[in-house]
Amino acid sequence: MSASNTTPAPTALPVTPAKKFDWLPLMPWIYTIGLFLIWELGVRLSGVSHTIMPAPSRIFEAIIQYWGAIQRHSIQTLYTTSVGFLMAVVGGLALGLLIGWSRMIYAGLYPLMVGFNAIPKVAVVPILVIWFGIGTVPAILTAFLIAFFPIVVNVATGLATIEPETEDVLRALGAKKMDIMLKVGIPRSMPYFFGSLKIAITLAFVGSVISETVAANSGLGYMMSAAQSQFNVPLVWAGLIMLAVEGIAMYALMAWIEKRTTGWAHRSQTMAG
Amino acid sequence: MGASLVTIDNVDMRYGGADGTLAVSGLNMVVERGEFAAVVGPSGCGKSTLMKLVTGLHIPQQGLVTVAGIHVTKPVSIVGMAFQNPTMLPWRTTLDNVLLPLEIVERHRRRLRKHKKEYVEKAEHLLETVGLKGFGSKYPWQLSGGMQQRANLCRALIHEPELLMLDEPFGALDAFTREELWQVIRDLHASQDVTIVLVTHDLREAVFLADNVHVMSARPGKILKVHKIGFARPRDLSVMYEAEFNDVVQGLRGEIADARAVA
Incomplete structure (x- = not known):
């Protein structure tokens, strides 16, 4: 086994050029463009109507044609999503720390939270509309409600998984619960917290768009449902593309924040050596 | 003022209530x-x-444990403690890990900020004693298992x-x-x-x-x-x-x- 592996190595080594073009950073673009090309070709060759499945070229045409409206609605959705998400970050972090702090609070709140999370958020929107009217507020609150849970669970998990030995070492020194939380629990839960932000931001988009679709007169959700009722299918797809773009941008931002703040948890790739 | 530092006198320790497991019973021990x-x-x-x-x-439920009278x-x-698992905190450098007990123990934590330099010198000296000179700025995961355990011993000893x-x-x-x-x-x-x-x-x-x-x-x-x-x-x-x-x-x-x- 070892002979067959090692023999070609000395001869093979000089063959590989010293400077090889690094394709890796380009891969996301190549795949994305590839997807659009296949899509375009598929639609053109099969002759499917634009009202059923518009080709990407037709969708980009729609984006340019309706750019003013798309821009306004995109900014509205980005705004409701971000505000709801920030509320979820603050609330989720606070509740996560509270739950992780005390076994009693954990035992009491956990089943309630699971039950609450199981409720489809689209069913909550009508109630929010009764309370706040249609528009921005229900969209923000729906984004908040849906993004909140993963943050709480992750922060609480980080606190709950402190090694008992670490706790013993510190408690034997006379550490109070507060000391252990500040020195160990909170730093420890940060990778979980920042990891959960990536999930939470995507969910926040789901929440705000649901609410906008059901009860709003601005935002991408509203724009898409209005376009659909006018049978403007390319515009519906344009809305989807804008959502994907916003989602990717926010996800990338969260991933960047995660990497910057908790480098020690990603040691093998970023900080080794 | 006896010479014994630890005395354990006829101690019973039971976990999990009255019907729980009896972990130790009639334990006697003296450490000078x-x-x-x-x-x-x-x-x-x-x-x-x-x-x-x-x-x-x-x-313990029964018996008497005394430390230093x-x-x-x-x-x-x-007391300082060290376990099989070194439990270094990965977000702190080795030096900061070693200094951790000083942030906890009452009589040191008040002095730590003002006398930081003195404590850092002490920690570095300890690290040198166990053969970790110059590794204070490394993170625990950059150290081998044996080196982590050495640092763990330093952490257990830093507060004297x-x-x-x-x-x-x-x-x-x-x-x-x-x-x-x-x-x-x-x-x-x-x-x-x-x-x-x-x-x-x-x-x-x-x-x-x-x-x-x-x-x-x-x-x-x-x-x-x-x-x-x-x-x-x-x-x-x-x-x-x-x-x-x-x-x-x-x-x-x-x-x-x-x-x-x-x-």
């Missing part, structure tokens, strides 16, 4: 100031319970504890690293004014390091016998290849086998 004591016994004999009783993490009713901060409790600290290391660390801990004991209680499964380790080896029975644990180990200090690793050393180890092994058979 400056002594190196080792505790050996069959697995599950309550050695870790012993650790927690002495450090005040557990308060004070009845233990809450965690005693004159009178008593160092070690729970199988070398259990997860390879044989050569273990021997190196035996010498490290031997030299620490010789150079610092510290009493050490070492809980271990390794009889050769116990005999090489300790002044007294306490043999525990199977659960519920109590001390069956205390062996005085007479080899002259400082001991060299070569002592382990003497016939006398092997006789002691073999004797201990027989006793523990008996203790297991009884259970």
